[in-house]
Amino acid sequence: MTELSITTLHTSDADFERRFMDLITWNAGDMADIERRVAQIIADVRQHGDRAVIDYTQRFDRITLTPEGMAFSEAELEDALATVPHDVYQALELAAQRIYQFHSWQLPQMGIQEFMDASGTLLGQRVQAVKKAGLYVPGGLASYPSSVLMNAIPAKVAGVETLIMVVPTPDNQVNPAILAAARLAGVDKIFRIGGAQAVAAMAYGTQQVPAVDMIVGPGNIYVATAKRQVYGQVGIDMIAGPSEILVIADNQNDPKWIAADLLSQAEHDRDAQSILVTDDATFAEQVRLAIAEQLSHLSRSQIARQSIMERGGIIVVKDLDEGAKIASRVAPEHLELAVADPRTLMHKIDHAGAIFMGRHTPEPIGDYVAGPNHVLPTNGTARFSSPLGVHNFIKRSSLIGCTARSFASIGPAASALAGSEGLTAHKLSVDLRLAKE
Amino acid sequence: MTELSITTLHTSDADFERRFMDLITWNAGDMADIERRVAQIIADVRQHGDRAVIDYTQRFDRITLTPEGMAFSEAELEDALATVPHDVYQALELAAQRIYQFHSWQLPQMGIQEFMDASGTLLGQRVQAVKKAGLYVPGGLASYPSSVLMNAIPAKVAGVETLIMVVPTPDNQVNPAILAAARLAGVDKIFRIGGAQAVAAMAYGTQQVPAVDMIVGPGNIYVATAKRQVYGQVGIDMIAGPSEILVIADNQNDPKWIAADLLSQAEHDRDAQSILVTDDATFAEQVRLAIAEQLSHLSRSQIARQSIMERGGIIVVKDLDEGAKIASRVAPEHLELAVADPRTLMHKIDHAGAIFMGRHTPEPIGDYVAGPNHVLPTNGTARFSSPLGVHNFIKRSSLIGCTARSFASIGPAASALAGSEGLTAHKLSVDLRLAKE
Structure with missing residues (x-):
């Protein structure tokens, strides 16, 4: 095992400010070439419809679709579902039920709300679900059934009438658990297409793929760029950056628990960022050693190691209050408060996508079954944006009647x-x- | 007076579908050059701060600012306010009070909301205002005090702590009513800068201009492009297209009233779009004649004429239900229902930014004093987005505690x-x- 080095800063260091900014600044790099290629794909799909989608699918996914075969048939779905392991299906059911419950609780008052003011003018708003939404689901490595539930269920709870899904099936491979999750979440139709061509098809519509009003869901850089380019024609959820976790931990935690929590972000992506903030340098070192030990056992150990060494960080603070200030400056996607009194600390945090309170609430519980959404604002955008939720699928119209x-x-x-x-x-x-x- | 031609379609025409799509499709044109110039300005401001802002202000607005002079002083504001005509100030006060009332009514429950589920897990969300917001206000022709109220008051109602404003003052000219409106709305500090450089300054911060979390407000194509480019670093409200109105009117209306309503959009911008949908071709012709007559008296008659002739439209439908279907396909920013029973018709409309109910509710009442916001989704985006409101200045964090x-x-x-x-x-x-x- 090579020595595991993790960027370690002390807030008392003279150069802390500069090194802290280096640590948390994310630069996506030059995108001009990708922008051009995606723009071309979108233009092709707008002009040629299904024909273009089928051609790109042939080229990128190496499968030959007919127009009628673009969507999964009922029989194909039934066959796939039968292959999902029972315990996974049961876990998906529990997750779906809990996600449904949380998002139903979150639903604001819908429909027409109005009042008459002192002048006798009727004022109000009409709150409605968007009519049609499309869900992008990645194929291959990042094809997660949990993500299907998290994106689809809020749409259904909000009242979206038509919810379609696209998932690429390179070499005709698809994770059947994806299809099971889509079924559980109430997705109406699933197309085996992906990439910028699938985003374009949902934004503008083709002969087979209906045009939607809103596109949500994660994807690679081509998908993210396509979503950005079709924004305006349709609504989109957000442009996600690499995943991040920041853990504020005192020295009363088991270092192994905290190490695993940090690695659970790192294993997503070599660009993912895991930061430990602690008031105890000795504890920090124990966590570093635990990370090094655990790394060797992970299935995605190489990705996680690269993430930890290139983007990970340990910040030693003088007390937890200073830790809260640091966390607020990062505005992390995931924030764990692994301390004795998480509620008091939570009140000192200005910005975070999701806050995991206490030692028994590791971040992965939020990824799967807690209920709140795991689609969260990244890269400091928690300063002004929110977890995905029913709100993303709701629109208001103002009403004025004199x-x-x-x-x-x-x-x-x-x-x-x-x-x-x-x-x-x-x-x-x-x-x-x-x-x- | 030259003959006023307005594109006129009948839904019964054989080529209706193609001509309707031509009418409502808006193409902003190629933006690559503007994108590059704006990117350069933003890069300069990020690197050189106030120095770059001052240089660009010298070049574009022909005024020489010192760093300390970038913001209006209290004394300058007092002097300017003293020059606002009394009736205008009183009208602004009424408008501010009504806008405040509507947006307070609209405010959702704030703060921490939580519940314990059957497993004993604590779930919830924290709903908070964004901390700092920046308001862009155009200078010159499109410098509207009503727009200051509409953008600033929802921020203050939501609870934004720091609200700054930028307004360019080319050749040192500024509309004092803008400053009065800012004062009424509770804006904390006003900078006399504009363009992409002002957007960049608010997004990244300079020595004098604080970095904000959210930028709202209208602007020209450079401002809109800059907002799009800094999106992610900060939140933005929306990228507005040209203003639009669609009026559904039966033949029981005074054609002059409807003509003036259509012209009130047309006078904004030659790219603005005014569409009349009516079930009576004779009434349509009366409105056309009234538009031609009124056009000659308008102060912005040339702009309005160009808008009406190039982008305006009259659509004759077989009945009001068909009119509602047409309106839903347009998803207009402003929708007037100038009919006997606007409520029944409203229920048949799928999408609109603001709905003006009945013959006595012309669109301009919503621009100024009704109370609901006049910043509305344009170009069909009412399918998935909403009027500006307190929601734009609010963010949620999820809470999970096992x-x-x-x-x-x-x-x-x-x-x-x-x-x-x-x-x-x-x-x-x-x-x-x-x-x-």
Whole structure:
């Protein structure tokens, strides 16, 4: 085993500020070439529809689809489902039920809400689900049934009428647990396509793939770039960066537990970031040794090692309050508070995607079965954005209804402002109605 | 007066579908050059801070700022406020009060919300305002005090701690009503800078301009492009396209009223779109004649004429139900229902930013004093997005707290799923804690 080095900073170091900023700054690199290639794929799909999707699928996934064969048939789904191990299916059922419960609890008041104000004007809003949504699910290594549940269930809870899914099946391989999760979550139709071509098909529609209003779900850089490019034509959830965890831990934790928690982010992606913040340098060293030991047993040990050595970090703080300040500056996707009094510490945290409270709440419990969403704002965006939820599938329309009388009461101010802004048609529209009163 | 031609379609026409799609499709054109120039400005501001902002302000706005002079002083604000006409100030006060009232009504439950589920796991969410927000306000022709109120008040109602504003002052000119509106809305500090350089300064911070978490407000194509480019570093409201109105009107309306309503969008911008949907071709012709008559009296008559002739439209439908279907396909920013029973018709509309109910509710009342926001989703995005509101300034964090006991109950399913996904560190993190029980 090679020596495992992890960037280690002490807040008392003279160069802490600069090294801290280096640690937490993520640069995605130059994307111009990918942008161009994705733009070309989208243009092709807009122009040629299914034909283009089928051609790209042949090229990238090495399978030949007919238009009718783009979607899984009922029989194919039944066959696949029969191969899912019983314990996995049961775990998916529990997860689906808990995710459904949490997101139902989260659902805001829907429908028409209104009030009449003092002028007699009716004001309000109509809150509705988007009608059609599309879910992207990666194929290959990152093809996770848990992710299907986390993206699909909030859409269904919000009331999305039509929920379709795309998943690439390179060389005709697909994880049957993905299909089982889609079935459990209530997905209406599943297409075996992926990449930018699948995003384009859902955004603009083809003969076989219906155009949707909203696209969600993770994907590689081509998928993320395609989502960004079709944003505006459709809504999207977010552009996710590499996954991150920040653990604030005192020295009363088992170092092995904390090591495993940090590695659970690191094994996702060599660009993932795992940061330990602790008030005890000796404990920090124990965690480092535990990471080194555990690394050798992991199935994705090489990815995890690279992530830990290149992007991981240990920050030794003078006390937990300083730890909370550091965590707030990072605004991490996942934040574990492995301390005696997590609630008091939580109140000192400004920003985090999800907060895992106490020593018995490791981050992976949130990935699978806790109930809240595992799609979370990355790369500091928790400062202004939120976990995926029912809100992403809901839109509001404002409602305004004046009577002749209420218009007479508030119209003159509108006329004055329109006049002052030099918008004479606005003013005319108001004045014509005021003259009539 | 030249003859006023307006694209007129009948849903019964054989080529209706193609011409309708031509009418409602908006193409912003090639942006590659603007993208490059904006990227350069942002890079300069990130590297050189105030120095770069001051240089660009000199070049674009022809004024020489000192770092200390970048923000308006209290004395300058007082002087400017004294020049605002009394009736305009009073109208702004009424508008501010009504906008405040509506957005307070709209505020969802804030703070920590949680419940304990059957397993004994604590689940919940923390709902908070973003800490710092920045408001962009255009200078020159499109410098509207109403827009300051509409963008700033929802931020303050949500609880944003620090709200700054930027407004360019080309040749040292500024509309004092803008400053009055900012004062009424509770803006904390106002900088006399604009363009992509101001957006970059708010996104990344300079010596004088604080970095914010969220940037909102309208702007020209450079501002919109800069907002898109800094998205991710900060949150943004939306990328607005040209303004649009769709009016569904029966023949019981005064054609002059409807003509003025259509022109009130057209006068914003030659790319703005005004569409009349009516079940009476004779009434449509009366509206066309009224538009032609009114056009000659408008202060922005040339812009309005160009908008009406190039992007305006009249669609004659067989009945109002068909009109509702057409409106839903457009998903307009502003939708007027100038009919006898607007409520019944409203229920048949799938998508619209704001719905103006009945003959006495012209769109301009919503621009100024009704209370709901006038920043609305354009270009069909009402299918999946919402008016600006307190929600834009609010973020959620998920909360998860297991006890040793509740973890023992739901942990095994997480372990099974982690195992099936091949994520052995995830599994280890769960299994180590289960072994301890």
